[in-house]
Amino acid sequence: MASASTGQVSPKTLRKVIVAAGIGNFVEWFDFAVYGFLATTIAQQFFPSGDASAALLKTFAVFAVAFAFRPLGGIFFGMLGDRIGRKRTLAMTILLMAGATTLIGVLPTYAAIGVMAPILLSLIRCAQGFSAGGEYAGACAYLMEHAPSDKRAWYGSFIPVSTFSAFAAAAVVAYALEATLSAEAMGSWGWRLPFLIAAPLGLVGLYLRWKLDETPAFQAVTKEHAVAHSPLKETLRNHGAAICCLGAFVSLTALSFYMFTTYFATYLQVAGGLSRATALLVSLIALIFAAAICPLAGLYSDKVGRRMTVMTVCALLIVVVYPSFLMASSGSFAASIIGVMLLAVGAVLCGVVTAALLSETFPTRTRYTASAITYNMAYTLFGGTAPLMATWLISTTGSNLSPAFYLIAVAVLGLAGGLALPETSRISLHDVQGQEKSASVSAEA
Numbered sequence: 001m002a003s004a005s006t007g008q009v010s011p012k013t014l015r016k017v018i019v020a021a022g023i024g025n026f027v028e029w030f031d032f033a034v035y036g037f038l039a040t041t042i043a044q045q046f047f048p049s050g051d052a053s054a055a056l057l058k059t060f061a062v063f064a065v066a067f068a069f070r071p072l073g074g075i076f077f078g079m080l081g082d083r084i085g086r087k088r089t090l091a092m093t094i095l096l097m098a099g100a101t102t103l104i105g106v107l108p109t110y111a112a113i114g115v116m117a118p119i120l121l122s123l124i125r126c127a128q129g130f131s132a133g134g135e136y137a138g139a140c141a142y143l144m145e146h147a148p149s150d151k152r153a154w155y156g157s158f159i160p161v162s163t164f165s166a167f168a169a170a171a172v173v174a175y176a177l178e179a180t181l182s183a184e185a186m187g188s189w190g191w192r193l194p195f196l197i198a199a200p201l202g203l204v205g206l207y208l209r210w211k212l213d214e215t216p217a218f219q220a221v222t223k224e225h226a227v228a229h230s231p232l233k234e235t236l237r238n239h240g241a242a243i244c245c246l247g248a249f250v251s252l253t254a255l256s257f258y259m260f261t262t263y264f265a266t267y268l269q270v271a272g273g274l275s276r277a278t279a280l281l282v283s284l285i286a287l288i289f290a291a292a293i294c295p296l297a298g299l300y301s302d303k304v305g306r307r308m309t310v311m312t313v314c315a316l317l318i319v320v321v322y323p324s325f326l327m328a329s330s331g332s333f334a335a336s337i338i339g340v341m342l343l344a345v346g347a348v349l350c351g352v353v354t355a356a357l358l359s360e361t362f363p364t365r366t367r368y369t370a371s372a373i374t375y376n377m378a379y380t381l382f383g384g385t386a387p388l389m390a391t392w393l394i395s396t397t398g399s400n401l402s403p404a405f406y407l408i409a410v411a412v413l414g415l416a417g418g419l420a421l422p423e424t425s426r427i428s429l430h431d432v433q434g435q436e437k438s439a440s441v442s443a444e445a
Helices: 011-037 039-046 052-084 086-106 116-144 149-156 158-180 183-188 190-196 198-211 216-223 231-238 240-270 276-304 306-328 333-360 364-383 386-397 402-419 432-438
Strands: none
Touching: 011 039, 011 052, 011 086, 011 116, 011 158, 011 190, 011 198, 039 052, 039 116, 039 183, 039 190, 052 086, 052 116, 052 231, 052 364, 086 116, 086 190, 086 198, 116 149, 116 158, 116 333, 116 364, 149 158, 149 276, 149 333, 158 190, 158 240, 158 276, 158 333, 183 190, 190 198, 216 364, 231 240, 231 364, 240 276, 240 306, 240 333, 240 364, 240 386, 240 402, 276 306, 276 333, 306 333, 306 402, 333 364, 386 402
16 A cells, blocks of 8 residues: 555555546546536526526526635635544535535425525535535645656646536537426426536545545654644744745636636627537636646646746746637637637646645645645635636727736746746655754745
């Protein structure tokens, strides 16, 4: 299995760790994607009114509520993960997440219980956001603390693989349901099916996580009696600068991810004039492409280091984002695919190096707490607001290309933050004292 002193883990165990870490992340993002794809149907079931636009706005407002609870979940589960371990905490997050998602699938609609339906939907979404706050950073830490130091980004790339695969699966499921079911069947029971998928996936994920051991790094901290008693206090006292610097880069990860996965399908329709089905197809092709190149991005980051990867991805996005939006607004199917794929490369590189940096930037004793705070704050501020900001910029400036300049500005911010961090691609995640020193933000870095 693994040695807490050396961190040596067998390839067989690593494969199990990848699946166990990835399945919870898949459930999390599958739910978020399905909710977005089925927003119009959900609006009819839970917010019936004479104004379809108002109902849709209320549906997206409930969607946004989940983001508001992510930082709270990150703090709660982060502290828990640093005190009782990664394994047990991740078992809790997947159980809560899968359970809440399944409840949406069986939730009575407005026609059945009136105003209690949207209230219950809002409460369930809060629970989902809360659990999601502890999922991604914890899954990254769990995987990274098992992986060999020279291949952390490659192994960690399978977390973004599960993310992009979840969006692709959600797009396929949503399209298949709408293509095969009548409007009546879709409104009656069809929309429930994707949410009910979370139940068996969650049980499988819970079983896999419970069967595995605690990470070698956390075992080492426990053995040395170095577990943090107040991880939040210690995080804020010792790692504020690192959180700000890494948070600046993760903001670019969040914005590029949501621009690519969530907003671009709308942009292809509004600016490019593509039909909803065609835009969905373009997005699906790009999502499959993104999932496929994640391991390649991991290999690149392990070879050249984290700082070079940060420079590469920021420079790449600054260069390609304008032509990407330009091609996506052309109305051409082929040009749209190329444009979205250009943005996908940047989003993938960002996501892969972020998965590694979240664990490498902070020491083992506060890694879960610090990385969860960093990740969730950036995603709440820049990811959750990405579609809103893009729409506002277009309406304010009158230019369909204005979101591209917003992304360029955040890329400059991300570059500054990322380069303020030291090189961490070869540091040990098992030497507590040594890593405290090497993971701190250095002015000379």
